[in-house]
Amino acid sequence: xxxxxxxxxxxxIGLSIASRSSExxxxxxxxxxxxxxxxxxxxxSPTVEVGATFNEDRMKLTAHASQDILSSASSEVRTFGxxxxxxxxxxxxxxxxxxxxxxxxxxTLSAGVITSDENDYSSRVVAAGGTRExxxxxxxxxxxxxxxxxxxxxxGDSLFRESxxxxxxxISLSQILNKNSLIQLLYDFRxxxxxxxxxxxRAKIVGAGGVIxxxxxxHPRTRNRNAVGVKYNFYVPxxxxxxxxxxxxxxxxxxxxxxxxxxxxxxxxxxxxxxALTLRYYTQSKANFYQAYYxxxxxxxxxxxxxxxxxESLAVGLRPAYSFSDRFQLxxxxxxxxxxxxxxxxxxxxxxxxDDVQLRLDAYVVGLSLVAxx
Amino acid sequence: MSCLQxxxxxxxxxxxxxxxxxxxxxxxxSWSGSLLIETDGVAVYTGPGERxxxxxxxxxxxxxxxSEKIVSSxxxxxxxxxxxxxxxxxxxxYIPVTAPVRSKSDAxxxxxxxxxxxxxxxxxxxQITYAQLKDQQQLITxxxxxxxxxGFFVKGAVGQWITPSNTNAVVALxxxxxxxxxxxxxxxxxxxxxxxxxxxxxxxxxxxxxxxNLLMQATMGLRYNISGFASFSASAIQAAxxxxxxxLVSNGFQVSIEVGI
Numbered sequence: 001x002x003x004x005x006x007x008x009x010x011x012x013i014g015l016s017i018a019s020r021s022s023e024x025x026x027x028x029x030x031x032x033x034x035x036x037x038x039x040x041x042x043x044x045s046p047t048v049e050v051g052a053t054f055n056e057d058r059m060k061l062t063a064h065a066s067q068d069i070l071s072s073a074s075s076e077v078r079t080f081g082x083x084x085x086x087x088x089x090x091x092x093x094x095x096x097x098x099x100x101x102x103x104x105x106x107x108t109l110s111a112g113v114i115t116s117d118e119n120d121y122s123s124r125v126v127a128a129g130g131t132r133e134x135x136x137x138x139x140x141x142x143x144x145x146x147x148x149x150x151x152x153x154x155x156g157d158s159l160f161r162e163s164x165x166x167x168x169x170x171i172s173l174s175q176i177l178n179k180n181s182l183i184q185l186l187y188d189f190r191x192x193x194x195x196x197x198x199x200x201x202r203a204k205i206v207g208a209g210g211v212i213x214x215x216x217x218x219h220p221r222t223r224n225r226n227a228v229g230v231k232y233n234f235y236v237p238x239x240x241x242x243x244x245x246x247x248x249x250x251x252x253x254x255x256x257x258x259x260x261x262x263x264x265x266x267x268x269x270x271x272x273x274x275x276a277l278t279l280r281y282y283t284q285s286k287a288n289f290y291q292a293y294y295x296x297x298x299x300x301x302x303x304x305x306x307x308x309x310x311x312e313s314l315a316v317g318l319r320p321a322y323s324f325s326d327r328f329q330l331x332x333x334x335x336x337x338x339x340x341x342x343x344x345x346x347x348x349x350x351x352x353x354x355d356d357v358q359l360r361l362d363a364y365v366v367g368l369s370l371v372a373x374x
Numbered sequence: 375m376s377c378l379q380x381x382x383x384x385x386x387x388x389x390x391x392x393x394x395x396x397x398x399x400x401x402x403x404s405w406s407g408s409l410l411i412e413t414d415g416v417a418v419y420t421g422p423g424e425r426x427x428x429x430x431x432x433x434x435x436x437x438x439x440x441s442e443k444i445v446s447s448x449x450x451x452x453x454x455x456x457x458x459x460x461x462x463x464x465x466x467x468y469i470p471v472t473a474p475v476r477s478k479s480d481a482x483x484x485x486x487x488x489x490x491x492x493x494x495x496x497x498x499x500x501q502i503t504y505a506q507l508k509d510q511q512q513l514i515t516x517x518x519x520x521x522x523x524x525g526f527f528v529k530g531a532v533g534q535w536i537t538p539s540n541t542n543a544v545v546a547l548x549x550x551x552x553x554x555x556x557x558x559x560x561x562x563x564x565x566x567x568x569x570x571x572x573x574x575x576x577x578x579x580x581x582x583x584x585x586x587n588l589l590m591q592a593t594m595g596l597r598y599n600i601s602g603f604a605s606f607s608a609s610a611i612q613a614a615x616x617x618x619x620x621x622l623v624s625n626g627f628q629v630s631i632e633v634g635i
Contacts, residue, residue, distance in 0.1 A: 102562070104554035105430070105459035106524060109562050111594065128594040128610075130564035132526050132552040141526065143552060143566045145592035147612040147625050165623040167614050169590050171550075171566055189590055191614045193623040222582070222621040253618045 026052045029371040033333070037363035039346075040073030040088070057103075064097040075346035075359060076304060080202050080214060085348065093118045099127075107132040107140075114148075120199075123150040129170070137176075144170035154199035162195030181234035186248075190225040203302035204347060206295045212350055217303045220289075224253040240268040250284075256308065258284035272324070278317035278335075286310040292345050293353070306359060309344035313337065317365075327374070333367035409453060411436040412474040418457050418467035420495045423449030425634075427495040427521045429467040430457055437478070444471060465555065495599050496634025497521045501529065505611050507626035512536040513613065515547065519632065527551045535571065535579065535615070543573040543615070545589055559599045563607070567591045571615035571622075582620025589615045593628055603634040 028050045035043040044067075051062035070091045081087020099112035107130060114125040129144035146168040154160035167190070174184040202214035229248040235241070244264040251257050259282070266276040287308040289301035314337075321331035341359040348355040411432045418438075419426040422445045432438065441454035445468065452468040453475070459465050469475060498520045505513040517531025529549040534542045547569030555561045571589040573579040595609020612625040 102556075104556065104562065105465075107552060107554060109552075109554070109564060109594075126610075128564065128592075130552045130594075132554075134523055134526065141550075141552070143550075143564045143592070145566070145594075145612060167590070167612050167623055167625075169566060169592055191590070191616050191621050191623055193614075193621045220619075222616065222619070224616050224618070224621060253616075 025057070026050070026374040027372065028374070029369060031367060031369040033365060033367040035363060035365050037337075037361050039075060039361050040077075041363075042071050044069045059103070060101045062097075062099045062101070064095075064099070066095045068093040068095075075348075076201060076306070079347045079350050080200075080304075091118055093121075106134070106137070120153045120155050121150065123148060125149075127168075139176075140172075140174040142170070142172040142174070144168070144172075150194075152195055152199065157199065160199055162199075164192060164194030164196060166190060166192045180237065181232070184229075184231040184233075186227075186229040186231070188225075188227040188229075192223040192225075194221060196221065196223050197303070198305070201304040203291075203298060203304045204293045204350065205298055205302075206293050212293070212353070214304070214350060215298070215302065217305065218301055219303060219305075220254065220301055222253065226251050242266045254308070255288035256284055256286065258282065272322055274321050276317075276319040276321070278315070278319070280315040280317075281312070282314075283312040284310065286343060290343075292343050306341060306344040309359075310342040311339055311344065312342075313339040327372060329371045331367075331369045331371075333365065333369070335365040335367075337361075337363040337365065339363070407440055407477050407479040409438050409440050409455060409469065409475040410478055411438070412476055416469065416473050416475065418455065418469055419452075420467060422447040422452040422454075422468045424470070425449060425496060425498075426468070427497045428524050429465060430459065430524055432457070438469075440477070495521075495605070496603060499605075499632040499634045501531070501630055501632045503531070503533070503628055503630040505613075505626050505628035507611070507613065507624040509624070510538040511624060511626075513545065513611075513628075515545065517547070517549070519549075519551075521553075525552060525554045527553060529565070529567075531567075531569075537579060541574065541578050543571050543579050545572070546570045547589065547591065549591075553597065555599075556596075561597045561599060563593075563595060563597055563609070565591075565593045580615065580620060580622035582617070583615070583622070584617045584619070587615045587617045589613065595628070597632075605632045606630065607632070 031047040033045040033047070035041070035045070047064070047066035049062060049064040051060055053060045070093070071088055073088045077087050077089050078085045081089070093116060095114065095116040097112060097114045099110060101108055101110040109130045111128040114127065116123040125146050125148035127144070127146035129142065131140055131142045133140050148166045150164040150166070152162045152164065169189045170187070172184060172186045174182060176182050197217050197219040199216065201217045203217050205213050205215055207213055227248055227250040229246060231244065231246040233242065233244045242265070246262045248260040260280065262278065262280040264276055264278045266274055268274050287303065289299065290303050290308040292309070294302050315335055317333065317335035319331055319333045321329055323329045339361040344359040345356040346359050411434055414433045416432045418429045418432060420429045439456040443454060445452045445454050451471045453471060455467050455469055456464050457467045498518070501517045501519050503513070503515045503517070507513060513533060513535050515531040515533030517529045519527050519529040521527045527550070529551065531547045531549065533545050533547070535545055536542050547567045549565050549567035551563055551565035553561050553563040567590065569589045571587040572585065573583050576584050591611060591613035593609040593611045595607050597605050597607035599605040607630045609628045610625070611628040614624070615622045
């Protein structure tokens with residue numbers, strides 16, 4: 001199903017509402033993002049979002065549709081694919097969201113649904129939340145939660161069918177410090193219960209005599225993820241520049257601990273043109289059951305998922321944006337991303353470790369967005 | 375406590391509430407105009423009493439339209455005012471006549487007041503909740519909720535998580551919530567809770583459970599406020615009991631009754 005069709009319908013409904021009320025507004029944005037990395041993964045992601053206000057601007061309905069068009073020849077695909085080093089996989093993911101938000105005295109209430117479908121993975125999520133402004137709007141408390149149900153199948157195995165339930169709980173506190181600065185504290189909890197693995201990924205096992213085989217990965221059936229974060233934004237009027245600094249600490253029940261530090265500097269170059277520079281550093285420790293190779297008995301849990309390994313990454317991004325008028329803005333996003341793994345390898349041929357190299361990934365992202373208000 | 379004593383107590387409580395209802399909106403003194411607020415933070419209550427929930431706080435130099443009647447209740451005498459809550463919303467509220475306000479004698483628009491019904495909401499309440507969760511599991515709690523400020527409340531509750539096999543876990547929960555009047559007596563709310571989930575022994579209720587597990591829950595729904603002393607609500611609920619080994623993830627439907635105290 002193309003995600004554009006319902007969006008065009010919504011756009012027409014939104015425009016229809018707007019045309020009946022001089023106060024209603026419709027905004028639309030379109031983003032195309034292209035990701036490519038040195039592991040042979042290419043993802044093109046077009047996104048369309050349309051929002052319309054109604055009931056004297058007190059309510060807003062937003063529809064969002066996106067696609068991920070993916071081809072990958074990553075190390076896992078080449079090691080375990082049926083065509084060896086020439087293996088490539090293709091996938092298409094369609095995501096569709098509808099969100100409703102109501103302005104209430106001193107805050108907002110919102111609710112939404114998200115659907116995501118691939119040929120072997122589908123997800124349904126219901127989300128809700130709210131904000132409450134306190135102390136003359138200087139303090140804002142935010143709540144958010146989501147309840148999701150995923151179904152996982154496997155291409156080539158019609159008998160394989162698993163499910164996973166997940167819930168998200170988020171809470172945030174924002175405090176305006178003065179007219180140019182704001183601090184925000186955030187806490188997120190996500191619990192996953194069910195099949196939290198991939199039917200395609202395989203763990204590498206070193207058996208008797210050094211013979212290397214692979215086995216379908218087996219992960220714990222629950223994962224409890226906690227994250228706390230702090231964000232500090234301040235604006236320097238003299239140089240028309242804003243600084244957004246953030247730190248996030250993550251810990252989960254698989255013993256992964258990660259730290260993310262991000263700085264975004266946005267400069268208003270002129271009334272119409274702004275430039276944003278983003279720097280992000282990420283580091284994580286491995287899951288307690290992850291190993292690049294399991295020697296002998298791998299135990300209850302074993303994985304072929306490199307994202308459970310110890311690694312660090314660095315991202316640098318540039319986002320020039322130009323406003324043609326108050327109603328139209330065009331932005332370009334350029335990002336370079338490098339990821340260095342400490343205990344994950346590109347195994348190339350499974351049967352020998354002689355050709356192994358330390359896994360490393362360099363990625364480039366180019367995005368183009370257009371935002372319009374009617 | 376004997377049944378007789380309990381019945382007497384209930385009768386006394388009902389009489390007291392009926393008296394409030396009778397007295398609630400009886401006007402005693404006529405007055406007309408608007409009020410000019412003289413200091414920051416003057417509380418406007420949802421009912422004629424400081425035991426009611428704070429609707430909003432007004433800052434110095436704010437001016438609100440006031441009814442031609444001053445309302446008397448067992449808690450004192452109050453101006454009945456019309457408060458702009460947002461650019462396009464107004465609500466009826468009550469300001470004590472002893473508050474630092476100055477009356478101005480411009481003519482009020484009495485028709486304007488008739489468009490808005492007052493909703494008197496107590497600032498603290500006892501709450502009983504019942505949730506029907508998936509796989510025929512149920513959650514019953516008894517809690518105390520207190521509105522700290524406009525629409526923001528905290529709640530402490532204890533209860534039982536009941537399974538079809540009648541293996542029950544004790545739950546203890548702290549909760550925060552956001553509650554706002556949407557239309558008339560109906561308010562919308564979101565709550566977020568964190569607590570403990572204590573099954574009778576490790577390994578019961580869900581595989582891998584420990585003697586003490588954490589519990590998270592969230593609800594979103596609508597509440598119908600009965601003036602003065604009670605409300606009931608219906609909401610969707612999601613709950614997760616978990617430890618480092620495993621988790622129980624559930625969702626369902628919850629109803630509750632709140633009685634103001």
